[in-house]
Amino acid sequence: MDPIISTLYGIPLVGLAFQLVGYLIATIPPASPIIMAAATPLVLGALCGVIGERSGVVNIGIEGIMLASAFTGWIVGVVLAPMFPDAASTPVFGITIPLLFAVLAALGVALLISLLHAWLSISLRADQIISGTIINIAAFGVTAYLNTLIAKQSPQSAGAFTAFNPPDWLTGLPVVGWLFDMFLHQGPISMSVIVLVVGLQIWLFRSRWGLRTRAVGEHPKAAETVGIDVIRLRYRNVLISGLFAGLAGAYLSMEATNSFQDGMTAGRGFIALAAMIVGRWTPIGAFGAALLFATFTALGQSINFAPPAGQLGDIMTSVPAQFWDALPYIVTIIVLAGVVGRSIPPAADGQPYERESAT
Amino acid sequence: MTEQGEALLAPALEMRGITKRYPGVVANDHIDLDVRPGEIHALLGENGAGKTTLMNVLYGLAKPDEGEILLDGRSVKIASPSDAIVRGIDMVHQHFMLVPVLTVAENILLGEETMANPVFLDRKRARSQIIDLGRRFGFEIDPDEKVGSLSVGWQQRVEILKALYRHAKILVLDEPTAVLTPQETKEIFTVLRRLAAEGHSIIFISHKLYEVLEIADRITVIRRGRVVGERLPSETNEDDLAELMVGREVQLTVDRGESHPAGAVLKVEGLHVRDDRGNEMVRGVDLEVRAGEILGIAGVAGNGQDELVEAIIGLRKPHAGTVTLDGADVTGHTPRQMNEARVAYVPADRHRFGLILSFPLSDNLVLTTYYRSPYARGIMRDEAAIRREAEATVAKYDIRTPSATVKAGTLSGGNQQKAVVAREFSADLALLVLDQPTRGLDVGSIEFIHKQAIAKRDAGTAILLVSAELDEILEMSDRIGVMYRGEIVRVLDGPTADKNEVGILMATGGATQPAHEAEVSA
Numbered sequence: 001m002d003p004i005i006s007t008l009y010g011i012p013l014v015g016l017a018f019q020l021v022g023y024l025i026a027t028i029p030p031a032s033p034i035i036m037a038a039a040t041p042l043v044l045g046a047l048c049g050v051i052g053e054r055s056g057v058v059n060i061g062i063e064g065i066m067l068a069s070a071f072t073g074w075i076v077g078v079v080l081a082p083m084f085p086d087a088a089s090t091p092v093f094g095i096t097i098p099l100l101f102a103v104l105a106a107l108g109v110a111l112l113i114s115l116l117h118a119w120l121s122i123s124l125r126a127d128q129i130i131s132g133t134i135i136n137i138a139a140f141g142v143t144a145y146l147n148t149l150i151a152k153q154s155p156q157s158a159g160a161f162t163a164f165n166p167p168d169w170l171t172g173l174p175v176v177g178w179l180f181d182m183f184l185h186q187g188p189i190s191m192s193v194i195v196l197v198v199g200l201q202i203w204l205f206r207s208r209w210g211l212r213t214r215a216v217g218e219h220p221k222a223a224e225t226v227g228i229d230v231i232r233l234r235y236r237n238v239l240i241s242g243l244f245a246g247l248a249g250a251y252l253s254m255e256a257t258n259s260f261q262d263g264m265t266a267g268r269g270f271i272a273l274a275a276m277i278v279g280r281w282t283p284i285g286a287f288g289a290a291l292l293f294a295t296f297t298a299l300g301q302s303i304n305f306a307p308p309a310g311q312l313g314d315i316m317t318s319v320p321a322q323f324w325d326a327l328p329y330i331v332t333i334i335v336l337a338g339v340v341g342r343s344i345p346p347a348a349d350g351q352p353y354e355r356e357s358a359t
Numbered sequence: 360m361t362e363q364g365e366a367l368l369a370p371a372l373e374m375r376g377i378t379k380r381y382p383g384v385v386a387n388d389h390i391d392l393d394v395r396p397g398e399i400h401a402l403l404g405e406n407g408a409g410k411t412t413l414m415n416v417l418y419g420l421a422k423p424d425e426g427e428i429l430l431d432g433r434s435v436k437i438a439s440p441s442d443a444i445v446r447g448i449d450m451v452h453q454h455f456m457l458v459p460v461l462t463v464a465e466n467i468l469l470g471e472e473t474m475a476n477p478v479f480l481d482r483k484r485a486r487s488q489i490i491d492l493g494r495r496f497g498f499e500i501d502p503d504e505k506v507g508s509l510s511v512g513w514q515q516r517v518e519i520l521k522a523l524y525r526h527a528k529i530l531v532l533d534e535p536t537a538v539l540t541p542q543e544t545k546e547i548f549t550v551l552r553r554l555a556a557e558g559h560s561i562i563f564i565s566h567k568l569y570e571v572l573e574i575a576d577r578i579t580v581i582r583r584g585r586v587v588g589e590r591l592p593s594e595t596n597e598d599d600l601a602e603l604m605v606g607r608e609v610q611l612t613v614d615r616g617e618s619h620p621a622g623a624v625l626k627v628e629g630l631h632v633r634d635d636r637g638n639e640m641v642r643g644v645d646l647e648v649r650a651g652e653i654l655g656i657a658g659v660a661g662n663g664q665d666e667l668v669e670a671i672i673g674l675r676k677p678h679a680g681t682v683t684l685d686g687a688d689v690t691g692h693t694p695r696q697m698n699e700a701r702v703a704y705v706p707a708d709r710h711r712f713g714l715i716l717s718f719p720l721s722d723n724l725v726l727t728t729y730y731r732s733p734y735a736r737g738i739m740r741d742e743a744a745i746r747r748e749a750e751a752t753v754a755k756y757d758i759r760t761p762s763a764t765v766k767a768g769t770l771s772g773g774n775q776q777k778a779v780v781a782r783e784f785s786a787d788l789a790l791l792v793l794d795q796p797t798r799g800l801d802v803g804s805i806e807f808i809h810k811q812a813i814a815k816r817d818a819g820t821a822i823l824l825v826s827a828e829l830d831e832i833l834e835m836s837d838r839i840g841v842m843y844r845g846e847i848v849r850v851l852d853g854p855t856a857d858k859n860e861v862g863i864l865m866a867t868g869g870a871t872q873p874a875h876e877a878e879v880s881a
Binding site: 203206207208209211212214215218219221222223224225226227228347 | 418439440441444450452455456457458459460461465468469470471472474478479480482521525
């Protein structure tokens with residue numbers, strides 16, 4: 001080791017900070033594909049939140065939609081897999097016909113649940129938090145029940161999408177190579193995330209739909225007086241937003257893993273909401289926040305199996321492993337506490353709209 | 360167009376026999392209205408007279424039970440705001456329909472976007488369209504500014520531009536001057552005249568008589584859902600219009616009589632108060648209000664009046680100085696302590712601070728006393744006592760309501776304010792703080808509230824009156840303090856105060872600049 005660095009590492013306390021920075025620099029580039037993988041469901045969930053809340057509909061049922069989609073995708077894959085016995089894993093992301101249908105089914109279920117949420121919170125003007133809670137509880141219960149019934153037969157799943165392997169010369173580029181590794185060493189859903197984020201950002205701030213969405217989320221009455229159909233726009237946004245949560249669910253059971261476990265979303269739908277708030281209801285902001293949370297997930301894992309050497313390592317390994325598992329959630333709470341109050345939601349967020357028009 | 364003579368022109372808009380019934384009320388009872396091209400037509404009436412309902416019918420926000428609407432002589436059906444916009448009718452609402460976090464351009468474009476392709480906006484073209492449109496009517500506007508950071512006067516211009524951008528031929532303005540300063544009002548009148556000269560028809564809703572006389576080509580007066588008269592400004596005057604509007608003779612100026620002030624009740628010394636963002640808004644105010652007098656605080660809004668009142672009433676902690684009531688130090692006391700020290704407060708914003716709109720009227724009437732006898736026994740409310748009290752108050756203060764148990768939010772503005780006044784005025788008071796007590800009210804309600812205040816004064820209450828309406832200050836005050844940048848710059852004798860002098864003090868603070876210089880720079 002460089003003598004200067006080892007001297008710096010030796011200083012009490014200050015040295016610890018240097019060791020930490022050194023550890024991060026050494027750990028993050030190789031862990032970067034893991035970070036992106038951990039971030040993917042969070043980003044997709046946050047985009048779901050952004051699209052809905054920008055139009056004034058709060059959706060805390062993202063968790064439930066993800067879970068239901070993950071289950072549905074998996075089960076459709078299980079049912080279809082035997083029908084296509086010779087569907088070999090293709091070289092392009094390992095896409096097979098059963099897998100494609102499984103993703104479509106996941107999206108379809110997400111759409112249906114979103115429709116329920118839209119109907120409850122827009123048409124019936126029910127409390128949107130209650131509606132979201134119902135979705136979460138129902139999704140958890142129903143998927144767990146059906147899973148117990150099915151898991152007994154230990155069925156064959158349709159497999160999972162495989163990751164693309166970027167060429168070595170690209171990932172081997174000095175300084176930036178690991179970024180390519182991060183975004184390209186991924187399966188199809190994860191790789192599409194960055195496109196969706198940038199696309200939605202432009203869509204939200206440059207398109208007619210985006211302008212109307214923002215207006216409806218801020219001041220629906222003003223939007224209605226210029227002839228915008230507030231109810232229809234909100235329906236449309238909630239349905240579209242559901243697709244993103246559905247994609248997140250598909251990712252969990254068909255790209256990150258090839259199986260379904262009870263409650264496998266593990267609160268990601270809620271961390272996604274936190275990412276949305278920290279990201280100030282913008283796609284790019286939410287993406288950044290999700291990456292931050294995911295970094296701590298990846299870090300927690302790295303510390304578990306490859307703690308740094310020296311003083312820092314001694315301290316870190318003396319902390320129970322459960323702490324590192326909990327780290328991303330703790331960071332979420334801390335960041336959220338620091339940001340909430342300064343991050344201003346759309347003015348009409350969560351408020352049902354009652355049409356003024358002629359009766 | 361206007362050169363041909365108005366009388367010869369066919370009406371651009373005709374509303375015939377419009378009737379709109381709501382459960383229990385006939386809001387519009389066979390109303391006829393016609394507006395010619397290039398005409399500014401004023402619609403005058405008290406709150407609740409049916410002006411807004413009529414305009415909602417025109418704008419497609421309410422469906423009439425009877426009657427028809429003709430545009431350029433052709434009968435049309437208007438079922439929604441978009442119908443109205445397509446037919447060239449647009450409305451500038453009293454509460455602006457603007458989205459504060461969006462830019463001027465985005466607000467104007469909304470719903471009628473200039474597109475570069477089917478998906479994306481053509482922001483460049485939209486910007487130049489908006490700048491051109493603004494110039495045509497005599498003002499420079501920055502399309503990229505956030506609407507929330509504009510003054511109310513400019514927001515109103517954005518509203519008007521929004522309508523013009525949609526090619527509105529008939530423009531309805533609902534109480535457009537309610538929130539404007541006299542200077543802004545003048546500016547907006549210039550814009551309106553220009554619009555009329557270009558052939559636009561303007562329906563101007565108001566209850567400010569002098570404004571109507573100044574701007575309108577014709578005046579239609581509505582009372583209790585019916586047209587009660589049509590006048591030309593040249594053949595009428597304020598008294599005539601007020602009588603038509605209210606249905607009886609109205610005293611436009613209060614007969615306040617002489618005051619007989621006794622000892623000082625409220626004493627404020629060296630008061631410094633900061634606003635929520637930490638800016639020092641009140642900088643060393645000294646004032647004294649004596650029993651049996653009204654001290655008026657004149658000033659342009661935002662010169663520290665809100666913070667001063669809040670500090671006195673206990674809603675905001677001053678960071679220096681003292682407030683004394685009848686010789687006792689009450690600095691930093693809570694609103695309830697102040698209330699129990701016989702201090703009452705009529706807040707400027709009755710919706711946010713004066714009433715709980717979703718509570719029944721009866722509960723609102725005991726908001727300051729609900730916790731004690733006879734309205735509570737121990738921890739239990741005495742519903743019967745509350746209702747009895749409410750019914751008595753409703754009768755005494757003539758609050759027009761179907762019953763004492765309806766939600767406060769369903770009452771008209773005038774009746775809501777009557778409810779606040781009834782609650783605050785009903786006790787025996789040492790000090791009464793009135794913050795903009797008549798904002799947005801019609802002449803009938805204003806007359807009522809002013810009379811009640813004078814009666815309180817004559818009963819020996821010390822009254823602190825804060826108002827942005829200079830006329831109200833001059834009419835009511837026995838002494839006038841002018842507030843400028845957090846200080847009381849001058850205290851004048853009420854009955855002899857000169858309107859111009861007070862106006863100049865309000866605008867310049869007096870001491871810092873000679874008056875003529877200030878006028879030139881303004």
